[in-house]
Amino acid sequence: MKTMKKFHWFWAWDDEKEEAWLRQMAQEGWHFKSVSLPGNYIFEKGESVDYVYRLDYFVDHKDMPAYLQIFEDTGWDYLGEMGGWQYFRIKSRDGNAPEIYSDKASKAKKYERLILYLVIFLPIFLSMMNITSRSDAGYLRFFSFLAEALMLLYIYAMVRLIIRVTKLKKGV
Amino acid sequence: MRLDYKKHLPLTESTAYILLALSEPLHGYGVMQKVETMSKETVKIGPGTLYGAFSNLEKEGLIAKVGEEKRRKSYLLTEKGRGLLKEHIRRIEILLENGLPTKDW
Numbered sequence: 649m650k651t652m653k654k655f656h657w658f659w660a661w662d663d664e665k666e667e668a669w670l671r672q673m674a675q676e677g678w679h680f681k682s683v684s685l686p687g688n689y690i691f692e693k694g695e696s697v698d699y700v701y702r703l704d705y706f707v708d709h710k711d712m713p714a715y716l717q718i719f720e721d722t723g724w725d726y727l728g729e730m731g732g733w734q735y736f737r738i739k740s741r742d743g744n745a746p747e748i749y750s751d752k753a754s755k756a757k758k759y760e761r762l763i764l765y766l767v768i769f770l771p772i773f774l775s776m777m778n779i780t781s782r783s784d785a786g787y788l789r790f791f792s793f794l795a796e797a798l799m800l801l802y803i804y805a806m807v808r809l810i811i812r813v814t815k816l817k818k819g820v
Numbered sequence: 821m822r823l824d825y826k827k828h829l830p831l832t833e834s835t836a837y838i839l840l841a842l843s844e845p846l847h848g849y850g851v852m853q854k855v856e857t858m859s860k861e862t863v864k865i866g867p868g869t870l871y872g873a874f875s876n877l878e879k880e881g882l883i884a885k886v887g888e889e890k891r892r893k894s895y896l897l898t899e900k901g902r903g904l905l906k907e908h909i910r911r912i913e914i915l916l917e918n919g920l921p922t923k924d925w
Contacts, residue, residue, distance in 0.1 A: 704868050711875075717891040719867040721849035748868035751834055757872055 650693040652678060657687045660762055661808040663703045663733070670701035671745075680737065683730045698740040702748045705762045707732045724748070732765065756816035763809050766802070773799055825907045828880065837863050838873050839897060839905045842883050847892040848874070877901070 658666040670680055675698055678691040702724075706715060716726050719736055727735035738746055749755035776795045831839070834855070841854040852865050865873075874895060877883045882901035887894040897905070 702868075713891040714893050715871050718848035718871050721892075722852060722867045724867060746866070748866045750864055750866040750869045751832060753832060754834075754866075754869040754872045758868065 651681065652691045652693070654689045654691060655687055656689055659808070660705075660805065661759075661812045667701045667703055671699060674699040674701075680727055680735065682728055683735065685731050687730070698743065699737050700740045700745045702736045704734045704736065704748055705732055705758050706734050707761070707765060719748070732762075752816045752819055756813045759809050759813045759816070763806065763813070766806060766809075769802070773802060825904050828882070828904050829908060830911070831904075831908050833863055834865050834869060835873060835877070836905070836908055838865065838870070838877070839882065839901055842895055842897045842901070845886045845894045845896045847889070847894040849892070850894075
């Protein structure tokens with residue numbers, strides 16, 4: 649069977665765009681086969697099917713079986729995981745797109761879990777910046793620059809995610 | 821006792837229905853089906869929402885795990901959950917009384 653490798657990066661706050669892209673790929677006959685970090689997809693060529701894809705953020709591996717069972721019981725296929733992102737798929741009926749979160753409050757919690765997870769990295773970032781900024785060695789200057797760039801990205805991601813949560817909670 | 825419920829109220833429609841469904845022991849899929857039937861399909865609960873609701877409600881002591889068959893956990897309303905649901909329904913009854921005249925609009 650014909651397969652295709654494709655690199656496709658997405659930002660956590662834009663996960664819905666990724667879902668839409670995967671649906672479009674399926675409509676063109678390219679069906680999700682696997683994904684690995686940092687966004688390496690493998691697709692398999694088949695007939696055009698209107699599959700709806702949903703991404704959840706879930707890292708509680710201890711309770712994974714019970715979590716997946718609920719999805720499976722309601723007709724969702726579990727496709728795999730990439731860095732905490734859980735990929736699910738269901739066939740669309742009459743063009744409608746089923747959701748895995750049926751209200752905004754619970755959807756907001758998905759991004760809150762992600763924010764909480766990101767907070768864990770904060771001390772690592774700060775110590776990295778501390779070490780690299782204390783030295784004048786040339787090669788460390790590069791790492792210092794890298795650490796600062798990462799820190800900026802980190803702050804930006806946090807802000808975007810917090811905006812996402814706030815909007816969902818306000819019901820916008 | 822009523823004050824104790826304040827932090828949980830008002831319940832969202834899906835939470836109220838999940839609690840109602842759990843007046844008998846049910847697992848995830850059972851809850852979803854029951855809620856859909858009870859609500860005449862006005863409320864549908866997604867699997868992500870339901871999983872989250874189960875863990876939150878259990879943490880808050882409103883429901884308790886009563887069984888585990890294969891990978892399906894079943895839950896039942898606790899005394900605290902019953903009390904909360906009662907208070908929620910009492911408030912809805914008041915709303916309903918006030919809202920009845922809208923039928924003649």
